[in-house]
Amino acid sequence: MWKRLKDWKETRIGTVTWSPNTRAIWTVIALLALVNAVGLEVQGLSLVLRALFANVAAVAIILCISFVYTYIRPRPRIAEMTHMTAIILAFTCGAAIFSYIVATVHRPLVDAALVAGDRALGLDWLAGYKWVMAHPYTHAALLLAYATLIPQLLLVVFTLNFHGLCARGWEAIWLLVVSCVGCVVASGVWPAEGAFGYYHVDFDRAYVQVFLGLHDGAIKTIGNQPIQGIIQFPSFHVALAILLTYAARGRPWLFTLLLEINILLFLSTPAIGGHHFADVWGGVVLALLSIWFVRAAVAPRLMPDMAKITES
Numbered sequence: 001m002w003k004r005l006k007d008w009k010e011t012r013i014g015t016v017t018w019s020p021n022t023r024a025i026w027t028v029i030a031l032l033a034l035v036n037a038v039g040l041e042v043q044g045l046s047l048v049l050r051a052l053f054a055n056v057a058a059v060a061i062i063l064c065i066s067f068v069y070t071y072i073r074p075r076p077r078i079a080e081m082t083h084m085t086a087i088i089l090a091f092t093c094g095a096a097i098f099s100y101i102v103a104t105v106h107r108p109l110v111d112a113a114l115v116a117g118d119r120a121l122g123l124d125w126l127a128g129y130k131w132v133m134a135h136p137y138t139h140a141a142l143l144l145a146y147a148t149l150i151p152q153l154l155l156v157v158f159t160l161n162f163h164g165l166c167a168r169g170w171e172a173i174w175l176l177v178v179s180c181v182g183c184v185v186a187s188g189v190w191p192a193e194g195a196f197g198y199y200h201v202d203f204d205r206a207y208v209q210v211f212l213g214l215h216d217g218a219i220k221t222i223g224n225q226p227i228q229g230i231i232q233f234p235s236f237h238v239a240l241a242i243l244l245t246y247a248a249r250g251r252p253w254l255f256t257l258l259l260e261i262n263i264l265l266f267l268s269t270p271a272i273g274g275h276h277f278a279d280v281w282g283g284v285v286l287a288l289l290s291i292w293f294v295r296a297a298v299a300p301r302l303m304p305d306m307a308k309i310t311e312s
Contacts, residue, residue: 020301021170025087028177032094039101040222047097048223055093062086081161084173088153095180096227102188103214103230110190111198114233114278123277125195125270132271142268148261149237152244159254160247172247174298179239179290186286187231191215194232196274205274234282235275241265242287 040047063086069079118125132139153176160169193215195201197208211230213219229236241262248254269275269283 022083024298025173025177029087029090029094032091032098032181036094036097036101039098043101043104044220045101045104046221048221051223051227052093055089059086059090062089076166077161077164080166080169081158084157084161084169085154087173088157088176091177091180093227095184096229097222098181099184099187099229099231100210100214100222100227102184103191103211104217105188105191106215106217107188107191109193109215110233111192111194111276114192114276115198118277121277125276126199126201129195129199129201129271139271142264142272145261145264146237146268146272148265149240149244152258152261153240156244156247156254156258159251163251165251168247168250171294171299172244174294175243175247175290176240178293178298179243179286180236182286182290183231183234183236183239186234186282190233192233192276192279194274194279195270195276198276202274208274232275233279234286235269235273235279236283236286237273237275238266238269238280238283239286239290242284243290246287246291 036047039045062082066079066082066086069075069082115125132142153172156172157169160166160172192198193208193211196205197212202208206225207228207230210219210225210228211232214230241258245255245258245262248258266280269280270277
């Protein structure tokens with residue numbers, strides 16, 4: 001068994017064995033936690049630790065399962081699938097806290113400029129929103145599509161690993177990490193309250209109130225309410241939808257399924273997500289930059305097997 005494990009450790013790129021890829025991804029998560037700790041102190045914020053308990057417990061349990069299927073009963077696909085799931089949970093938790101901290105930087109809101117850009121293209125968010133709300137079946141379909149992002153992410157990771165495409169699975173994880181960090185940083189440079197807040201439509205939406213409270217300094221504690229997505233520009237929904245569809249290339253049924261769902265998700269982003277149209281274009285640019293960065297900087301250095309997928 002130990003010889004088999006040694007051979008596996010030398011060839012695998014993503015399991016809990018301490019490969020360059022594994023070291024890099026957990027280093028990013030550790031650095032994110034450090035940045036959050038410093039940011040909380042600098043910005044005078046406090047974090048309710050019990051709000052993180054369920055997430056931390058889930059990560060620990062899933063990592064234990066991955067450990068078992070790495071060292072005790074070697075099952076590479078299960079080991080990598082569970083490891084990736086733990087990374088998704090750990091990273092997204094840290095990224096959500098990071099987005100709250102960034103929102104307190106209190107830079108001027110850019111909504112007026114985003115709306116001006118929309119109008120220059122002949123796009124009227126308010127008219128589009130009213131049209132969607134006046135058509136219940138359309139609204140229901142768009143609402144359902146907008147809610148599929150997390151299930152899509154898990155479906156991509158599970159499917160790619162089930163078919164033994166671990167390198168492609170790790171590409172999806174790195175695309176998530178790079179695009180999410182880029183999105184949070186961009187939201188700090190160009191903060192926006194979004195169309196719901198700007199037009200005072202559904203102004204009492206929880207995420208709008210949380211963002212404005214953080215931006216104006218009224219909220220000083222993170223975790224009293226469930227932590228949620230508060231970023232408007234650029235749209236992370238659009239960016240991740242593009243990236244997941246891209247990661248599914250070469251798997252015809254999965255690619256087709258995600259493409260169809262994400263066309264609806266793309267259309268749902270303004271009215272359902274409360275995004276300006278400019279947020280959507282920003283999400284597209286973010287996705288393209290993330291693909292370029294992962295292919296150019298991450299794959300060649302951390303995952304030799306990724307050289308095969310950059311050709312596909």
